[in-house]
Amino acid sequence: MLDLRQIREDPDRVRASQRARGESVDVVDQLLAADESRRSSLSEFERLRAEQKSLGKLIPQASGDEKQALLAKTRELSAAVKAAEAAAAEVQQRLDELSLVPSNIVLDGVPAGGEDDYVVLREVGGKPALNTVRDHLELGEGLRAIDTERGAKVSGARFYFLTGVGAQLELGILNLALSTAVEAGFTPVITPTLVRPEVMRGTGFLGAHADEVYRLEADDLYLVGTSEVPLAGYHADEIVDLSDGPLRYAGWSACYRREAGSYGKDTRGIIRVHQFQKVEMFSYCRQEDAVDEHARLLGWEEQMLAAIEVPYRVIDVAAGDLGSSAARKFDCEAWLPSQSRWLELTSTSNCTTFQARRLGVRERADGGTRPVATLNGTLGTTRWIVAILENHQLPDGSVRVPEALRAYLGGREVLEPVTR
Incomplete structure (x- = not known):
């Protein structure tokens, strides 16, 4: 949700942001019209209510025909006040609905364009020189680490089992991420995975991409x-x-x-699946500290990628690919040898005050309160297994374990194929 005062004072900036995202600018004028209508309706309601109160004070002092006239006028005003109150409530509802439509205002410096218009900020590490390249699923099946066939049998397409060293590898990634976060001063949290509609809506996930979200209709969660x-x-x-x-x-x-809408994309293996595990950083900070905090989150992500020893690049995501809540987003993408392309492993977003306004998260400032800024960033997830297996594969189908993860795999330095 945007600051309505900011929209009034600088509507052109909001229009420019909407335009950069490839979204409608008409909503800005609709919001301004609804805001003006709301203020006009409230003014009329308050005027009528004040007149009603003034007449109420005159009635005890009146008598005869004068009193009857005042009573009749009071009844008329009472009806008019109720009508004005209903009209004001209706306009307020319209304004509330419209206020949820615009996406967050894009920060200065964000690249213009869509999904393919990102800017590469840096590339770190060398791509492995492999004579024979196996993809992560072939490697994972050889290690008895990934079982997509039984995942599909039990749950359907895009589900899987992680078994043996696969399960250990996932837990190792997540525990390393959590340890990294704790060392950086984060409070570890095991969160609920079912939330109320107002929380999902407040974070901006029930907008254009609502069809990506699973809903339990019977419980409205x-x-x-x-x-x-x-x-x-x-x-x-x-x-x-x-x-x-x-x-x-x-x-x-x-x-x-x-x-939804991704059928045919990355259907092999565990790149694009319906269920996975993740450690996510989340920060509440002062508005003026958000840009620096964003840089810190990105730094912790890069620290984790260095620990798993995969080549990666950092991109500044273009405005049309940000998602509604983010004002700026940086992705870290690992090299995927089997497809000779980059694969997103982490993403960190500065959501400025967009989510906090919707959810009512504030801090005390200048004798009152104001919304805080919120930021998020991935520190480890199941998909990282893909990059680790492919970038650390050896000619015989075994996989070298990054040093930072060996303690989580019983000290193993190499994962070897299972021949049985």
Whole structure:
């Protein structure tokens, strides 16, 4: 949700942001019209109510025909006040609905364009020189680490089992992520994976991409696609204390995504699946600290990617590919040898005050309160197994274990194929 005062004072900036995202600019004029209508309706309601109160004070002093006339006028005003109140409520509802439509205002410097118009900020590490390239599924099946056939048998397409070293590898990635977060001062949190509609809506996930979200209609609850959602709702309708710096949480949860509209994309293996595990960083900070906090989140993500020893690049995501809540987003993409392309492993977003306004998260400032900024970033997820297996594969189908993960796999330095 945007600051309505900001829309009034600088509508052209909001229009420019909508245009950069490839979204409608008409909503800005609709919002301004609804705001003007709301203020006019409230003014009329307050005028009529004030007149009604004034007449009410005159009635005890009147008598005879004068009193009857005042009573009749009061009845007329009472009806008019009720009508004006209903009209004001209707306009307010319209304004509330419209206020949820515009996406967050894109920050200065964000690349213009769509999905393919990102800017590469840096590339780190060398791509492995492989004579024979196996993809992650072939490697995972050889290690008895990934079983998509039984996943499909039990749950359907895009589900899987992680078994043996596959399960250990996932837990190793997530535990390393959580340890990294704790060392950086984050509070670890195991979050709910079912949330109320107002929390899902407040984070901006029930907009254009609502078809990606699983909903349990009987309970009116949603399965989260990231622990960003419950962590954003954690301090909903609260005034938080940021005097000692940002409030940082690291959420560990299962995540669920319908992957609607992605049929035929990355259907092999575990790149694009319906369920996975993730450790997500989430930060509440002061508005003026959000840009620096965003850089810190990206730094912790890169620290994790260095630990698993995969080549990666950092991209500045273009405005048309940000998602409604983000004002700026950086992705880290690992090299995928089997497809000779880059694969997103992490994403970190600065959502400025967009989510906090919707969810009522504030801090005390200047004798009152104001919305805080919220930011998020992935620190480890199941998909990382793909990059680890492919970039650390050896000619015989075994896989070298990155040093940072060996303690989580019983000290193994190499994962070897299972021959039985």
